[in-house]
Amino acid sequence: MKLPPLDYALPRSLDEAIALLSESEGQAKLLAGGQSLMPTLAFRLATPALLIDLAAIPGLDRIEITAAGVRLGARVRWVDIEQSEPLRTAHPLLVAAMAHVAHYQIRNRGTVGGSLAHADPAAEWPGLCVTCDAIIEVIGPAGSRLIEAGAFFSGPLSTHLAEAEIITSITLPAWPRGRRWGFQEFSRRRGDFALAGIALHYDTDAAGRVLDPHIGVIGACHSPHRLRAAEQAISGQVLDDVLIEACAQAGSAEVDPPTDLHGSARYRRALVHAMLSRALQQA
Numbered sequence: 001m002k003l004p005p006l007d008y009a010l011p012r013s014l015d016e017a018i019a020l021l022s023e024s025e026g027q028a029k030l031l032a033g034g035q036s037l038m039p040t041l042a043f044r045l046a047t048p049a050l051l052i053d054l055a056a057i058p059g060l061d062r063i064e065i066t067a068a069g070v071r072l073g074a075r076v077r078w079v080d081i082e083q084s085e086p087l088r089t090a091h092p093l094l095v096a097a098m099a100h101v102a103h104y105q106i107r108n109r110g111t112v113g114g115s116l117a118h119a120d121p122a123a124e125w126p127g128l129c130v131t132c133d134a135i136i137e138v139i140g141p142a143g144s145r146l147i148e149a150g151a152f153f154s155g156p157l158s159t160h161l162a163e164a165e166i167i168t169s170i171t172l173p174a175w176p177r178g179r180r181w182g183f184q185e186f187s188r189r190r191g192d193f194a195l196a197g198i199a200l201h202y203d204t205d206a207a208g209r210v211l212d213p214h215i216g217v218i219g220a221c222h223s224p225h226r227l228r229a230a231e232q233a234i235s236g237q238v239l240d241d242v243l244i245e246a247c248a249q250a251g252s253a254e255v256d257p258p259t260d261l262h263g264s265a266r267y268r269r270a271l272v273h274a275m276l277s278r279a280l281q282q283a
């Protein structure tokens, strides 16, 4: 289907984009990669009067790796991450998760900012941000503010972004040497959204005990979140098969998955158990 009639703007600065957003009084939509927005427009699920394209705003496509962590500009695309050699050591979990995002053509356009704003509960990146304690920087008419990823999502396809706010960057805290990680998801076909997935990382002490585990779930939930009971099950322990099973059971018990045409809640809970167990074995 063709898009509804609308105006198009290509601002050259964030200030210009914010002014356009504010003046539109809710009638404008930001355009990044267009991979979710374009189908939404085609299906008339949104009918904005104006599209504000972020493509000409300088700096939003930058990847910076510093002692503080990895900072991704909002317009960094999945392929930019996938093809970044320095990111393989700076954040191996991030790079590994990219292999599961959609197909090459979509990864060539889709952006980290667009994915967060779209807030699909089955998308890899929002789940990764919650798992890794990412900080999201947004800017609006009142200035800029930082939002913890864990407090960013308010439900399926919804966030705590204010009307005229724009995501400008996302920072993942620094990745210590020797950190263990796992990423596992199940989808019906390669490139499909996950029916359930797990991202996790933890550090270890000299005796091999698990320190500061972070376990996040995607797909089998209304928005991505940490599995606190599962984290507690392994914290301070040396992992073995018995503990992995206990952790997988704790994780699957604390999700409240939806039932839809792709799978029942019971099936998704079983998937969380399997993915969590595999991710820990991978780690």
Ligand SMILES: Cc1cc2nc3c(=O)[nH]c(=O)nc-3n(C[C@H](O)[C@H](O)[C@H](O)COP(=O)(O)OP(=O)(O)OC[C@H]3O[C@@H](n4cnc5c(N)ncnc54)[C@H](O)[C@@H]3O)c2cc1C
Pocket: 029, 030, 031, 032, 033, 034, 035, 036, 037, 038, 054, 074, 100, 101, 102, 103, 106, 107, 109, 110, 111, 112, 113, 114, 115, 117, 118, 122, 123, 124, 125, 165, 166, 167, 168, 191, 192, 193, 194
């Ligand atoms: C067939 C198909 C399969 C897909 N499979 C997957 C998958 O397996 N996993 C996955 O994670 N994703 C998947 N995607 C989604 C894709 O990866 C993109 O991440 C997603 O479409 C959003 O990114 P975008 O840059 O295209 O955003 P757009 O479509 O341009 O925008 C999405 C929303 O975000 C808003 N927005 C964009 N940028 C900003 C910003 N900087 N600040 C505030 N709001 C903003 C827009 O106004 C819009 O509401 C799939 C998409 C398609 C079409």
